[in-house]
Amino acid sequence: MREILIVGAGKSTAALIDYLLDRAVEQNLKLKIGDKELENAKNACRDRKHCEAIELDVFNKESREPAIQQADLVISMLPARFHIEVARDCVKYNKHMVTASYISDEMRALDEEVKKKNLVFMNEIGVDPGIDHMSAMQVIDRIRDKGGKILLFESFTGGLVAPESDNNLWNYKFTWNPRNVVVAGQGGVAEFIQEGKYKYIPYHRLFRRTEFLEVEGYGRFEGYANRNSLKYQSVYGLENALTLYRGTIRKVGFSRAWNMFVQLGMTDDSFEMTNSEEMSHRDFINSFLPYSPSDSVELKTRHSLKIDQDDIMWDKLIELDLFNSEKKIGIKNATPAQALQKILMDKWTLAEDDKDMIVMYHKFGYELDGEKKQIDSTMVHIGEDQSRTAMSKTVGLPVAISALMILNGEIKTPGVQLPIRKEVYEPILKELEGHDIIFKEKETEYLGYNPFGEVGN
Numbered sequence: 343m344r345e346i347l348i349v350g351a352g353k354s355t356a357a358l359i360d361y362l363l364d365r366a367v368e369q370n371l372k373l374k375i376g377d378k379e380l381e382n383a384k385n386a387c388r389d390r391k392h393c394e395a396i397e398l399d400v401f402n403k404e405s406r407e408p409a410i411q412q413a414d415l416v417i418s419m420l421p422a423r424f425h426i427e428v429a430r431d432c433v434k435y436n437k438h439m440v441t442a443s444y445i446s447d448e449m450r451a452l453d454e455e456v457k458k459k460n461l462v463f464m465n466e467i468g469v470d471p472g473i474d475h476m477s478a479m480q481v482i483d484r485i486r487d488k489g490g491k492i493l494l495f496e497s498f499t500g501g502l503v504a505p506e507s508d509n510n511l512w513n514y515k516f517t518w519n520p521r522n523v524v525v526a527g528q529g530g531v532a533e534f535i536q537e538g539k540y541k542y543i544p545y546h547r548l549f550r551r552t553e554f555l556e557v558e559g560y561g562r563f564e565g566y567a568n569r570n571s572l573k574y575q576s577v578y579g580l581e582n583a584l585t586l587y588r589g590t591i592r593k594v595g596f597s598r599a600w601n602m603f604v605q606l607g608m609t610d611d612s613f614e615m616t617n618s619e620e621m622s623h624r625d626f627i628n629s630f631l632p633y634s635p636s637d638s639v640e641l642k643t644r645h646s647l648k649i650d651q652d653d654i655m656w657d658k659l660i661e662l663d664l665f666n667s668e669k670k671i672g673i674k675n676a677t678p679a680q681a682l683q684k685i686l687m688d689k690w691t692l693a694e695d696d697k698d699m700i701v702m703y704h705k706f707g708y709e710l711d712g713e714k715k716q717i718d719s720t721m722v723h724i725g726e727d728q729s730r731t732a733m734s735k736t737v738g739l740p741v742a743i744s745a746l747m748i749l750n751g752e753i754k755t756p757g758v759q760l761p762i763r764k765e766v767y768e769p770i771l772k773e774l775e776g777h778d779i780i781f782k783e784k785e786t787e788y789l790g791y792n793p794f795g796e797v798g799n
């Protein structure tokens with residue numbers, strides 16, 4: 343019996359575990375689910391056959407090494423910064439490895455040794471990164487195979503709340519790690535190319551530089567730039583493309599509202615706040631406002647952010663209960679970002695019957711036989727409920743499918759890699775279609791980069 347070890351039993355593992363257990367008999371599989379909290383692993387297994395829950399602390403050698411040594415393949419669903427602990431053991435004990443996270447410098451440094459041992463370390467095989475890579479490369483390779491030249495590539499992904507569960511003024515609820523939402527865009531400058539010109543957006547301007555996207559049947563969205571699009575020049579072979587831009591999708595109006603937090607400093611994660619455990623919501627926002635012996639916190643907030651009382655932005659702040667003097671942050675030595683996350687989780691956590699939604703949008707501009715054309719490729723997938731989410735499926739299914747392909751020798755190329763080769767992306771995308779993860783394409787005349795219908799450079 344072939345054993346797959348899954349390290350980490352978070353929310354994104356549900357679809358991954360279901361997929362593998364549904365094929366356990368046919369594929370001669372046994373799953374071990376390891377988590378620092380044994381109860382989490384037990385909940386993931388749910389007493390199903392061919393599944394064993396174990397306690398596994400990734401920082402405890404005695405806990406980690408024996409579990410990895412016994413496995414045929416290891417899937418790490420831990421936070422990205424912890425993968426390297428698992429990866430080193432996988433090299434040591436000659437085990438294939440799969441993660442959904444971006445390839446870190448530490449992981450990339452293992453490439454030569456991984457190749458020498460003829461191992462496959464598949465990374466970036468979730469939704470974003472993952473499905474975005476595969477669906478983009480499928481179209482890019484198709485254009486190139488016909489002799490075409492890529493002029494423009496834009497790619498956007500968003501984890502959102504489904505229309506039927508969209509019942510707050512922010513048009514948003516948490517569908518993945520809330521911390522990653524709160525600190526998104528920090529620690530660097532967004533870098534990209536538009537019409538042959540290098541562009542840069544510092545963090546304090548990130549949420550006021552958006553472009554609009556139309557997805558048929560779902561309306562208008564906005565996109566803001568991811569941190570570094572330029573690294574995908576070499577990954578996708580787009581060194582000669584005039585436009586290269588990757589971003590995050592939100593409903594229109596979210597970015598302008600989120601920018602209020604950025605401008606006040608409430609997303610800062612670089613320092614701890616004094617007495618945060620006893621701080622009320624009202625105390626928290628007031629700590630970022632100037633002192634006044636007479637003005638209320640509400641008035642100071644409106645003045646600082648230059649918003650009128652009848653502005654929808656004000657209603658959005660009120661909806662979050664930010665001025666409540668009774669509710670406590672309740673976190674000792676919290677950073678502003680941690681305190682804000684706590685407040686938002688009270689309002690933006692999916693209800694039991696809520697549904698989430700993944701939206702992905704690719705735009706390809708290309709030249710073929712003297713003609714310039716554009717392909718717009720979109721994918722929308724809606725979850726079933728709070729636990730069987732679209733996020734869980736679009737992250738977990740590609741991980742599970744690729745893991746089986748590696749075990750079965752269908753992915754053979756060794757090394758630390760991401761899923762941009764045809765032998766990887768074609769069968770995975772084909773199987774995802776059976777799970778209603780389908781891209782729709784529309785071809786039009788190529789007009790160049792033009793986010794607002796304006797002319798400029």
